[in-house]
Amino acid sequence: MTEREVNTQCGVSRRRFLRDAGVVSAAGAAVAVGAAHIDGVQAQENNQGCKSAGCDYDVVVIGGGFAGVTAARDSSKHGYKTLLLEARNRLGGRTFSSEFAGHKIELGGTWIHWTQPFVWGEVERYGLQLKETPEHHVPGKDTLSVIHEGKRIELAGKDLMSAVEGIYAYFAEARKLWERPYDAKYTWNQLSAVDAMSATDRYAQLSLTPLQRTVVDAYIAGISHTTSDKASYADVLRWWSLPGWELSQFSDSLGRYTFKNGTISLINAMIADGKPEVRLSTPVAKVEDKGDRVLITTQQGDTIVAGAVIVAVPMNVLPRIAFSPALDPALVAAAKETHTGSGMKVFVRTKGKLPVEGKYTGIADSQQPLSLVTTYAKADDHTLFACFGSDPDKLDVQDRDAVQQVFESFFPGIEVTECYSYEWTLDPYSRGTYCSYRPNWLGKYYDHFQQDRGRVIFGQGDHGEGWRGFIDGAISAGGKAAKRTQTLLG
Template sequence: MADKNGDGVSRRKFLRNAGVVGAAGAVAAVGAAQVGAAAVGGKGKPKNPDCDYDVVVIGGGFAGVTAARDSMKNGYKTVILEARNRLGGRTFSSEFAGHKIELGGTWIHWTQPFVWAEVQRYGLKLKETPEPFVEEKQTIRVIHEGKSVEPKLEDMIGISKAVKEYFANAPKLWERPYDARHTWNELLAVDGMSGADRLAQLKLTPLQRSFIDAYVAGIAHTTSDRASYADVARWWSLPGWNMTSFVDAIGRYSFKDGTISLINAMIDEGQPEVRLSTPVAKVEEQGKRVLITTEKGETIRAAAVIVAVPMNVLPRIAFSPALDPALVEAAKEKHSGSGIKVFIRTRGKLPEDGKRLGVAGSEHPLNLLATYAKAEDHTIFVGFGADPEKLDIQDRDAVQAVVSSFYPDLEVEECYGYEWTLDPYARGTYCSYKPNWLGKYYDHFQKDRGRVIFGQGDHGEGWRGFIDGAIGAGSKAALRTRELLG
């Protein structure tokens, strides 16, 4: 569908015109890393004379860029092979209605040690959401029994208690959020439980149930019945088991100059070679070297390969010897992170009610609708939904109908987003595990094989699925590569 003025684009038109993969015609990257198809970098000769590079990094997201920077600093001639025409992976700095926005990953926090250390390392500036940030009243509307209601004070007190009850066992499940093995038996005991299953265990009012269901869907970026309760409890545990820290950790602080500012800083320091628009077709181990074949037919010889692509796209690459069958099975099954993120410009300045939040359960097209930025003549909202089939984020009329279900007085002028589930080099949003995935796949993820090192941000301990987790995965992969190569 097109919008009522005929100047919008439908999902189908978006696919046809944009080519899905993040080309400049689809969305304009802000401050994108200044690298060409084969940028100058990775100077020097490889330590292994039978190789073109010491290290080839497949994937130019935060995991790959971190691994490449650290590998260069470890003295290895390194190249990044990135399928898209930009770096950043599932993070994507852009502009909308005069505001800097993030089409992929956005928020960071001091409870996220790897990314916060990088902020301090490079002296990067931050901003707060909404922008400009002031301590002000927030109006909350919850879709309850098909209607938008504003919870009373006693309702919010009850919701707060219900949230604590929902996560009451999180400290026991994740006593050490960076060490799943420490409480492995406890985690396996709830491994088969979904977020919805946990809701069914509790005696909640319908309003409390709708509120918690909305946050579960927002956390996992999928419907609560497809989200692992153990995984959702991990999110609650990492910032310290309380609502204030939880909300700040996942939605308050972001890079003033975009996530790309950290990507650029890492590239500038490490100076690896970067080849954009270079999808990899095959990775073949041959004794003391690995042959990497691009989809264009070029063959590159390396002493080691670091795989830093999203898990859902692993089957695009042919590995010889073949990958662990469990890895292939998980990738084909795909993790549950598959929702939508949409930025919405509404007409006029918000009234004196400060900022607004809309909350709705898994069945609703948008589970969370939050104030992102405020101006004199407009307001920017950001919305998260669990199911891309329920809302075409390129269709202004459709977005208007959903926004009106929360706040009928808001008039949508335009909307903007990127559909990661349709991107062949993502095939999903950030990684969320499904029920039973810990017991079924945990021992198979991030297991190196010979000269092929796995450093995917989708896996590992702590904030996996976040920028922080990707940086941690990349740095650890670089360390293991140094141990391998000596």
């Protein structure tokens, strides 16, 4: 089975995807495009000798996304014999470099920015090349379509100015609630006062026009990757605050720069630098903290003894692993409730080159099948769009006619020829997309996340301050976990 077959395309059923994703993830039957090609034996030979008495490794990291890879690299460079265990047959976690219609694409996390200090520091550290998206962007030549009350409106002039005013009105309290976006406790009283509010609840406090609300709701869908009634108002405002409470910087931070050679280029650079041992297709079944060491049992039945364990798996999959002593009940409750990131990202190839310069962008409220459709790349005979929706059940991306109907509503006359996607909600080792919090989560769970227990260290990219839920937040979480592990082991 190829990597392409593991992903969904027009004509491949979701039932088959669920079957294939589970089998491939557990058994490692496929070879993924762009996976880090690290030979386990060679990596072990390059690794340091174990310093922890009676252990196979000083540090075992569970989870091979950006948080886990960062933790493994740093632990190895701290002088510890380090093993990285990844359940899938590739590294990268909820990032996934691939190709479609002759273009390099990212099926998961994609964009980075210089306002995101941890990932930008890694780009500088390794001298990685970036590119800007959308390709062939011509300022002032864009076409912006809004689906509002069942009709298509081309947003320009006064309507565009009004939409921008609506966005600023919605996010007006962000500076007060997140004066320090890396320190929630600094404004904890203000955040607690709105903790129960959904993103939808905020509308009742404002006098937005119906069109303004449609535009704002599209932004909320992109931020939270769900419908606005399920998203935390406080968490939505965190996104607006991080790049500096300003629309153009917000847009650039979330959709301008990406890796020229894919997110996998940074993963590979980190692995090559730290040289931890890497074992793919190795799901973990049990973690037992014995006080002076930790026993890690894989689903294949192997037992590994470590001085410390760093847990870097997505929060939604924590219950797949049996912990002894048992996990904090609040962590289990949050994982079972799941964060709100449950939408979809699909690349759509359309026939022919766009007839005008600039990019086509379509937006709709969070209840629609697709809330954001934007030009990703152009060629002489086709155009590639990156599209986002709040719920994969609202659009079968394997049904070309269904996708065609949605695109026709945004851009009349356009012809869809092919789709390409990866359904993260069906992947047993992610069970969702990027992490966004639900209403009341700050009060219920914030103080429970990322709390180490004995020799089990938590370094999940879903939690923490700043850009949590982003590549940047994952790198930050992994690096901090490695530092705390260094303090523990000495």
